[in-house]
Amino acid sequence: MGEFELIRRYFAGLTPEAADVALGIGDDAALLRVPAGHELVVSTDTLVAGRHFPLATAPADIGWKALAVNLSDLAAMGATARWFTLALTLPEADEAWTAGLASGMRELALRHRVALVGGDTTRGPLSITITAMGLVPAGQGLRRDGARAGDLVCVTGTLGDAALALRRLGRADQDPVEQALRLRLDRPTPRLDAGLALRGLASAALDLSDGLAGDLRHLCAASGVGAELDPAALPRSAAFEGLAAGLSAEECFALQAQGGDDYELCVCLPPESLAEARARLAPLALSEIGRITAEPGLRLRYPDGRTAVLAATGYSHF
Amino acid sequence: MGEFELIRRYFAGLTPEAADVALGIGDDAALLRVPAGHELVVSTDTLVAGRHFPLATAPADIGWKALAVNLSDLAAMGATARWFTLALTLPEADEAWTAGLASGMRELALRHRVALVGGDTTRGPLSITITAMGLVPAGQGLRRDGARAGDLVCVTGTLGDAALALRRLGRADQDPVEQALRLRLDRPTPRLDAGLALRGLASAALDLSDGLAGDLRHLCAASGVGAELDPAALPRSAAFEGLAAGLSAEECFALQAQGGDDYELCVCLPPESLAEARARLAPLALSEIGRITAEPGLRLRYPDGRTAVLAATGYSHF
Numbered sequence: 109m110g111e112f113e114l115i116r117r118y119f120a121g122l123t124p125e126a127a128d129v130a131l132g133i134g135d136d137a138a139l140l141r142v143p144a145g146h147e148l149v150v151s152t153d154t155l156v157a158g159r160h161f162p163l164a165t166a167p168a169d170i171g172w173k174a175l176a177v178n179l180s181d182l183a184a185m186g187a188t189a190r191w192f193t194l195a196l197t198l199p200e201a202d203e204a205w206t207a208g209l210a211s212g213m214r215e216l217a218l219r220h221r222v223a224l225v226g227g228d229t230t231r232g233p234l235s236i237t238i239t240a241m242g243l244v245p246a247g248q249g250l251r252r253d254g255a256r257a258g259d260l261v262c263v264t265g266t267l268g269d270a271a272l273a274l275r276r277l278g279r280a281d282q283d284p285v286e287q288a289l290r291l292r293l294d295r296p297t298p299r300l301d302a303g304l305a306l307r308g309l310a311s312a313a314l315d316l317s318d319g320l321a322g323d324l325r326h327l328c329a330a331s332g333v334g335a336e337l338d339p340a341a342l343p344r345s346a347a348f349e350g351l352a353a354g355l356s357a358e359e360c361f362a363l364q365a366q367g368g369d370d371y372e373l374c375v376c377l378p379p380e381s382l383a384e385a386r387a388r389l390a391p392l393a394l395s396e397i398g399r400i401t402a403e404p405g406l407r408l409r410y411p412d413g414r415t416a417v418l419a420a421t422g423y424s425h426f
Numbered sequence: 427m428g429e430f431e432l433i434r435r436y437f438a439g440l441t442p443e444a445a446d447v448a449l450g451i452g453d454d455a456a457l458l459r460v461p462a463g464h465e466l467v468v469s470t471d472t473l474v475a476g477r478h479f480p481l482a483t484a485p486a487d488i489g490w491k492a493l494a495v496n497l498s499d500l501a502a503m504g505a506t507a508r509w510f511t512l513a514l515t516l517p518e519a520d521e522a523w524t525a526g527l528a529s530g531m532r533e534l535a536l537r538h539r540v541a542l543v544g545g546d547t548t549r550g551p552l553s554i555t556i557t558a559m560g561l562v563p564a565g566q567g568l569r570r571d572g573a574r575a576g577d578l579v580c581v582t583g584t585l586g587d588a589a590l591a592l593r594r595l596g597r598a599d600q601d602p603v604e605q606a607l608r609l610r611l612d613r614p615t616p617r618l619d620a621g622l623a624l625r626g627l628a629s630a631a632l633d634l635s636d637g638l639a640g641d642l643r644h645l646c647a648a649s650g651v652g653a654e655l656d657p658a659a660l661p662r663s664a665a666f667e668g669l670a671a672g673l674s675a676e677e678c679f680a681l682q683a684q685g686g687d688d689y690e691l692c693v694c695l696p697p698e699s700l701a702e703a704r705a706r707l708a709p710l711a712l713s714e715i716g717r718i719t720a721e722p723g724l725r726l727r728y729p730d731g732r733t734a735v736l737a738a739t740g741y742s743h744f
Contacts, residue, residue, distance in 0.1 A: 137469035150453035232474035
């Protein structure tokens with residue numbers, strides 16, 4: 109099958125007619141309409157087989173996740189997702205696999221009304237690169253560099269689920285609690301609604317992909333501040349509470365702060381904005397986990413008042 | 427070395443301050459300003475090692491080519507190139523190699539004033555995906571679907587150089603004629619100025635990446651027309667004339683029409699516009715190579731009046 113036919117057949121459902129797409133897939137490039145008063149928001153992320161997802165992951169889950177991690181970046185900017193391009197490198201033309209990939213991607217794309225506007229299919233070791241594009245009213249994008257000493261550090265949802273799922277791969281696949289945890293690894297939820305709702309309230313934001321400790325360090329560096337975290341305040345899902353019951357506090361902290369793949373938003377905001385932010389995000393939880401400090405670096409502050417420096421770790425690809 | 431440091435160090439020269447970049451590399455996403463009255467033009471292309479470039483290619487040439495093939499798509503739309511994102515998958519953190527890649531990419535980026543606005547570095551088998559973004563006045567983009575029966579089929583520059591260079595890999599590397607040919611494979615020239623100049627004149631256009639025969643077939647399908655080509659009219663460089671002297675007419679035609687990697691523009695226009703188009707593109711040659719026909723399909727018309735059907739071939743990745 110030719111690459112053009114491959115793309116056309118399986119990804120047709122991802123390219124709906126949209127008023128802001130003057131010309132979609134099939135030409136040398138797409139022609140897109142950016143409304144006046146808005147900035148274009150662009151991010152790109154690659155998933156490599158065996159590195160960003162287990163080799164045995166279902167193709168539909170890979171399709172979902174490849175798009176989700178990119179939409180998560182748009183969410184962290186407070187953007188509305190609009191379009192994406194897909195660069196797909198496949199070892200062979202496997203129809204069933206490609207159809208599965210497209211179906212998972214389509215499911216998430218339809219949910220957020222984001223249209224596939226361009227693609228490239230090449231032969232090689234499996235990897236998927238998506239470039240996601242969105243819109244934000246000019247000047248209202250959520251950046252990393254606006255955190256101020258005294259701001260609260262908050263996170264959406266729960267942390268550590270995906271890291272724990274990765275650690276428990278292959279265990280009791282039919283158990284509904286294991287499945288709930290596994291979904292958090294395979295089908296992360298990009299927090300687009302939350303990002304939108306936080307415009308005008310958050311002083312800084314980013315999405316948690318490599319782990320809270322490493323990601324928050326980037327936010328602090330960009331803002332020229334530091335942060336203190338309460339390790340006991342990191343929010344846990346019911347599945348995490350149940351399945352991590354046998355782990356030490358240190359192991360749980362490592363999963364929650366250094367495991368990565370959460371795709372929750374980490375948000376800084378002045379204390380007086382917390383109630384409003386929570387009201388806007390409900391029923392999604394927004395947990396206060398620490399404070400921004402003038403002193404640089406990351407520290408842990410335990411309930412008894414002791415503090416500890418949190419060393420630079422986080423996930424690094426090299 | 428961390429991925430952030432890697433990106434920052436080698437690609438810093440690719441992210442100049444620009445009035446239309448509200449926020450560049452280093453946040454979750456870039457914030458870009460699209461001027462009123464313009465459409466955003468977006469294209470994405472992947473280069474996989476050993477497939478899109480020989481494994482022994484110099485890293486600077488790979489960097490140039492990865493960007494060039496994407497800018498070529500913008501050229502085919504008549505767009506001005508503005509920004510690009512880079513998704514780089516590397517087997518290991520090789521500083522000298524990465525520095526080389528960045529230097530070749532920077533050289534081309536500076537020439538066309540296009541800024542790197544986002545990136546992702548992952549570990550895995552070598553591949554490079556770039557998403558290029560440009561601008562075109564609304565409604566003025568050059569599309570594939572506007573060719574009409576009676577239009578001339580023209581191409582910029584010369585065809586077959588890259589395909590012949592690939593065939594001659596490793597021969598007499600110090601010979602200046604071989605080197606000239608090899609440059610056409612390693613450092614293709616995106617025809618951005620030509621694309622811009624053809625706005626308002628061309629009825630349809632695309633860039634030649636997979637080979638004239640296959641690419642023109644796509645243009646004809648999109649326009650609902652066919653085409654007749656004069657094989658003797660396909661333009662040749664001096665290097666091609668010299669080094670292909672021992673090849674048969676059939677072999678030369680295969681290199682020129684089916685070899686791929688030309689990155690010239692194939693343009694359709696009414697006969698009365700040819701002189702104006704040539705004047706605008708000079709000193710770049712614009713060669714008339716055939717005509718658009720109402721009858722679908724591609725045919726060859728020889729000077730003696732014989733015709734032959736040109737079978738569907740072109741480069742396919744699967």
